[in-house]
Amino acid sequence: MSDLLERLRGRGWRLTAQRRVVAEVLDGDHVHLTADEVHARAVERLPEISRATVYNTLGELVSLGEVLEVATDRRAKRYDPNAHRPHQHLVCARCGAIRDVHPSGNPLADLPETERFGFTVSDVEVTYRGVCPRCAAA
Amino acid sequence: MSDLLERLRGRGWRLTAQRRVVAEVLDGDHVHLTADEVHARAVERLPEISRATVYNTLGELVSLGEVLEVATDRRAKRYDPNAHRPHQHLVCARCGAIRDVHPSGNPLADLPETERFGFTVSDVEVTYRGVCPRCAAA
DNA sequence: TCCTACGATGGACTTTGTCTAAGTAAAGTG
DNA sequence: CACTTTACTTAGACAAAGTCCATCGTAGGA
Missing domain, CATH: 1.10.10.10 (Winged helix-like DNA-binding domain superfamily/Winged helix DNA-binding domain)
Known part of the structure; x- marks a missing residue:
């Protein structure tokens, strides 16, 4: 800090x-x-x-x-504020709770050259959505 | 249509x-x-x-x-409107142009069980960002 | 300690989206 | 085809999120 x-x-x-x-x-x-x-x-x-x-x-x-x-x-x-450790987000569709998550592999690598259309791709933002345990129980 | x-x-x-x-x-x-x-x-x-x-x-x-x-x-x-074919988006950070893209693999599979924290994950939204050829040239 | 440019302030304004009460018309019924 | 029901549409008020601007205040260097 x-x-x-x-x-x-x-x-x-x-x-x-x-x-x-x-x-x-x-x-x-x-x-x-x-x-x-x-x-x-x-x-x-x-x-x-x-x-x-x-x-x-x-x-x-x-x-x-x-x-x-x-x-x-x-x-x-x-x-x-967690800008210096790459991570993605997992969001509860009901209550909006957010967790930082760390998928395996680099999502950027999943975009083949043929799907880049000449763009210089520098960043990827991934948001997983689902239902958190607490909302699922309720 | x-x-x-x-x-x-x-x-x-x-x-x-x-x-x-x-x-x-x-x-x-x-x-x-x-x-x-x-x-x-x-x-x-x-x-x-x-x-x-x-x-x-x-x-x-x-x-x-x-x-x-x-x-x-x-x-x-x-x-x-392209809701029936799964795809992700590639966005130009300068002009905002958007292309549909089709990454290899299923991004949902990249989130290991240990990173799900009990969530029932049902969906993932991926946005690639970069600079499109036209903006790069300008 | 003083100065000055950078930063803070509050309020007006804009953009995006939601809500409501009242009017309108789609589609089923006879 | 006319009638009726009720889902749909409308305009405008409202709300939430964010930006902009003129003015004032202060951090930090001289």
């Missing part, structure tokens, strides 16, 4: 209270918060932080590659 | 001009329109069709399994 702040500082980031709080909120594994959720948690620590700042900071973290934007949900974007 | 209308009729659909137009607009390969684009094209043929009807009809087509909702874009949902 503090290494994240160090990295950001190294990139010329001005280290404000707001940015620190956003970074802290995003710390941890299996964290997939929406911008509004990040804002809600940030407000607990820094009541006057604005929505615009949260959006700005999240956008900056994404373009620096420190945080991933994931679209598991068809509504709000979610922000995943 | 007309077989789609037949199928819908068979399911007890009341066949209105509006629904017919929406179905016609969605006909074809590599069609990935947003709801608003569908509406815009529908209006050309049936000027008084409302946005609400387009949304309703698209939602019905999706729950009947005749059309897929895809979230390649981080903004609006896109509707893909």
